[in-house]
Each structure stands twice: as C-alpha cells, then as structure tokens.
Amino acid sequence: MTDNPSYKERKVITIGVVSELTGLTERQIRYYEERKLIFPERSPRGNRKYSFADVEQLVEIANKREEGVQTYEIRQDMLKAQRLRDEKRNRKELLRGEINARFGIQKN
CATH class of the missing domain: 1.20.890 (cAMP-dependent Protein Kinase, Chain A)
Known part of the structure; x- marks a missing residue:
C-alpha cells in the first residue's frame, strides 16, 4: 500500500458501523478475522478499524458463505x-x- 492510501483503503470504520453496513454480527466479523479473511488495524486503545475495502470484502465473504463455501x-x-x-x-x-x-x- 502507498504512503497516502485512498479513502477506500483508510482504516477508519469501527466494528459496530461495519456490522450495520454488512448485516453481519460483530462476532461473525471477528470470526472472519480469526480465519484470516479480513485484516483490521487496531487503534491505540485496541479497537478494530476497518476500511471501505474491508466492508466490500466482508460482503463478498458473507455471500460466499450463504452459497455454502x-x-x-x-x-x-x-x-x-x-x-x-x-x-x-x-x-x-x-x-x-x-x-x-x-x-x-x-x-x-
């Protein structure tokens, strides 16, 4: 990634907002992180931060899971x-x- 990432790559979205945007539970999102399907950054306080690209990736993952993958x-x-x-x-x-x-x- 470049030194100046696009808005789509900047990790600024909290897990609660990601949950609202994707329809996934926070537990599901953390599970996908455990399975190394998504890679949030951590704030200094330890909170997960996601990008719009992560949100898109999570939607793709959810769609594939619904298909049985x-x-x-x-x-x-x-x-x-x-x-x-x-x-x-x-x-x-x-x-x-x-x-x-x-x-x-x-x-x-």
Whole structure:
C-alpha cells in the first residue's frame, strides 16, 4: 500500500458501523478475522478499524458463505488471487527492467 492510501483503503470504520453496513454480527466479523479473511488495524486503545475495502470484502465473504463455501476455501481463493497479483507485478517489473537494460534507461 502507498504512503497516502485512498479513502477506500483508510482504516477508519469501527466494528459496530461495519456490522450495520454488512448485516453481519460483530462476532461473525471477528470470526472472519480469526480465519484470516479480513485484516483490521487496531487503534491505540485496541479497537478494530476497518476500511471501505474491508466492508466490500466482508460482503463478498458473507455471500460466499450463504452459497455454502467454507471459510477455508475462501481463504485458499484469496491466497491464490494474491499469488496471481504478485506474479503479475513481478513479471511487469522484470519486463520493465529488461526494457530499461535494453535501451540503457537508468533509474535516478
């Protein structure tokens, strides 16, 4: 994440508001955190803080659970998607490096 995250990535929403927005109970939200499906930040006082992106992720998780998908499967799908994003980013950086080397472009 960048030093200046977009409004969608800023972790500023409390668990109570997330519960209202998603229709999930606070216990369900904490359970999804335990299952490593969602990663809230903690305030200095220890309160969980979520982003709008987290809210969207929780809605997706809830929809998949309603379809009967287990949390383990959801986590595996998330890990696979992250690996694909990482591989794509790595290929892009490698290609950029090859182009820079081929044409003598120096990074300052």
